[in-house]
Amino acid sequence: MKVLIAGGGTGGHLYPGIALAEEVVTRHHANQVVFVGTTRGLEARVVPREGYPLETIQARGLKGKGLVGFIQGLFALPMSFIESFRILRRHKPDVVVGVGGYSSGPVVLAAALLGIPTAVQEQNALPGLTNKLLGKFVRVVFTAFEGASAFFPAGKVQLVGNPIRRKLMDNFLRSNAPHETFSLLVFGGSLGARGINQRMLDALDHLGDLKGQLKIVHQTGKNDLETVRQGYAAKGFDAEVVEFIDDMSSAYALASLVVCRAGATTLAELMVAKKASILIPFPFATDNHQEVNAQALVGSGAALMFRESELSGEKLASEIRRLKNEPERLRQMEKKAGLMGRPEAAKELADVLVDLMVKKYGPDGRAEARGEDPRAKKPGGSKKPKPEGGNSSSGSNEKQV
Numbered sequence: 001m002k003v004l005i006a007g008g009g010t011g012g013h014l015y016p017g018i019a020l021a022e023e024v025v026t027r028h029h030a031n032q033v034v035f036v037g038t039t040r041g042l043e044a045r046v047v048p049r050e051g052y053p054l055e056t057i058q059a060r061g062l063k064g065k066g067l068v069g070f071i072q073g074l075f076a077l078p079m080s081f082i083e084s085f086r087i088l089r090r091h092k093p094d095v096v097v098g099v100g101g102y103s104s105g106p107v108v109l110a111a112a113l114l115g116i117p118t119a120v121q122e123q124n125a126l127p128g129l130t131n132k133l134l135g136k137f138v139r140v141v142f143t144a145f146e147g148a149s150a151f152f153p154a155g156k157v158q159l160v161g162n163p164i165r166r167k168l169m170d171n172f173l174r175s176n177a178p179h180e181t182f183s184l185l186v187f188g189g190s191l192g193a194r195g196i197n198q199r200m201l202d203a204l205d206h207l208g209d210l211k212g213q214l215k216i217v218h219q220t221g222k223n224d225l226e227t228v229r230q231g232y233a234a235k236g237f238d239a240e241v242v243e244f245i246d247d248m249s250s251a252y253a254l255a256s257l258v259v260c261r262a263g264a265t266t267l268a269e270l271m272v273a274k275k276a277s278i279l280i281p282f283p284f285a286t287d288n289h290q291e292v293n294a295q296a297l298v299g300s301g302a303a304l305m306f307r308e309s310e311l312s313g314e315k316l317a318s319e320i321r322r323l324k325n326e327p328e329r330l331r332q333m334e335k336k337a338g339l340m341g342r343p344e345a346a347k348e349l350a351d352v353l354v355d356l357m358v359k360k361y362g363p364d365g366r367a368e369a370r371g372e373d374p375r376a377k378k379p380g381g382s383k384k385p386k387p388e389g390g391n392s393s394s395g396s397n398e399k400q401v
C-alpha cells in the first residue's frame with residue numbers, strides 16, 4: 001500500500017499526518033508513505049527528519065494574505081495543479097489524504113480527478129474553506145469535533161479524532177502521576193504566541209509569592225525568545241524558556257497545568273494526555289475557529305478559556321493561583337479531558353484508508369502499476385527507515401518504507 005499525505009505548513013496540520021504515516025507503516029500494509037508540502041512549511045524540516053520522502057509544490061494561501069498575497073496565490077494555483085498531477089503520476093499512490101495547509105487543496109483535488117481514492121482530515125471544530133470544498137470531491141472526511149460534521153456531505157463523515165504522534169501516545173498511555181512541584185507548561189501552538197508570552201510575563205508580577213513553588217517551561221516561538229528569557233530573569237523567576245519544544249511528550253508529562261492556544265492538534269493531545277488547561281485562543285484564526293475548538297473542552301469542564309482581549313496578566317495569575325490551590329478541581333478537569341480523548345484516531349483512520357484501497361484496487365493496490373511485486377509485500381507493514389539527511393527537493397528522494 002502506498003499512501004500520499006498532502007498538506008502541512010504548521011504543526012497542527014503536519015503532525016496528524018506524521019501520526020497517520022507512523023500508523024500505516026507499522027500496523028498496516030503500507031510499504032511506502034510520501035508527503036507533499038511546500039519548502040516554506042514545517043514539513044521541509046520535519047518530514048525528512050522523520051524518514052519520509054517529501055515532494056514540494058509551489059502552493060500559496062489565498063485567504064487572509066492581503067491583495068498582493070491573494071494575487072500571488074492565484075498565480076501559483078495553475079502551477080501547483082500541474083506539479084500535483086506530475087507527482088501523482090510518478091508515485092501512483094493507492095490513497096491520498098489531505099491534512100490541511102496550502103499543498104493539500106491542489107494535490108487532493110488532482111487525485112480525486114484522476115479517480116484515486118481520497119480523504120481529508122479536518123482537525124478543527126470549524127472547517128476551513130479548502131476542506132469544505134474538497135469535501136465535495138473526496139470519498140471520506142475525517143473529523144475530530146462533532147460540530148465539524150455538519151459542513152460536509154453526511155455519508156462521507158467519519159468522526160475519529162485527531163491522530164497523535166506515536167512518541168506522545170506512548171507516554172500518554174502511562175500514568176498521569178501527580179507532581180511534587182506545581183508545574184506550568186506555557187506554549188503557543190507550533191509557532192509560539194506573542195499574546196501568551198506577554199500575558200505570562202505580566203502574570204509573573206502577581207505571582208511573586210509563589211516563586212519557589214512553581215516550575216515553568218515556556219515555549220516562545222522564534223521572535224520572542226530573548227525578550228521572554230530576560231523577562232523571567234528580571235522578575236527573578238527560574239524558568240526553562242525555549243523557542244520550540246522537540247519533546248512535547250515529556251513536556252506534557254511534567255505539567256500540572258497547561259497554558260496554551262486552542263489549536264486542534266494541541267487540544268487532541270491535551271485530552272489524550274489528560275491535562276487541565278487554560279486556553280487562550282488565537283484571536284485572528286480564520287472564522288475564530290480556535291475559540292470554537294476551545295468551547296468543546298470548556299463545555300465539558302476539561303478546560304478554562306479566556307479571550308486574549310479580555311485577559312490581563314493579573315487575571316491569568318489569579319486563575320493559575322486558584323487552580324494550584326484547588327488540586328481536586330484540577331483532578332476533575334484532567335478526568336474530563338481524558339474522557340474526551342481519542343487515542344485510537346490514527347488506527348481508525350488508517351483502517352478506513354485500507355478499506356478505500358481494497359475497494360478500488362483490491363488487496364494489492366496498484367503495486368503492479370508501480371512495477372512492484374505484490375508477493376514481496378509483508379503483511380503487517382515493514383519497519384520505518386532511519387532518516388537519511390534533510391533532502392527535501394522534489395522528486396529525487398523517494399525511499400522504500
Ligand SMILES: CC(=O)N[C@H]1[C@@H](OP(=O)(O)OP(=O)(O)OC[C@H]2O[C@@H](n3ccc(=O)[nH]c3=O)[C@H](O)[C@@H]2O)O[C@H](CO)[C@@H](O)[C@@H]1O
Binds near residue numbers: 262
Ligand atoms: C494560527 C493558526 O491558524 N493555527 C492553526 C494551526 O495551529 P498550530 O500549528 O499551532 O497547531 P496546534 O496547536 O493544533 O498543534 C501544534 C502541534 O505542534 C506541537 N508542538 C507545539 C509547540 C512546540 O514547541 N513543539 C511542538 O511539537 C504540538 O505538540 C502539536 O502537535 O493548526 C491547527 C490545526 O489545524 C489549528 O487549529 C490552528 O488554529
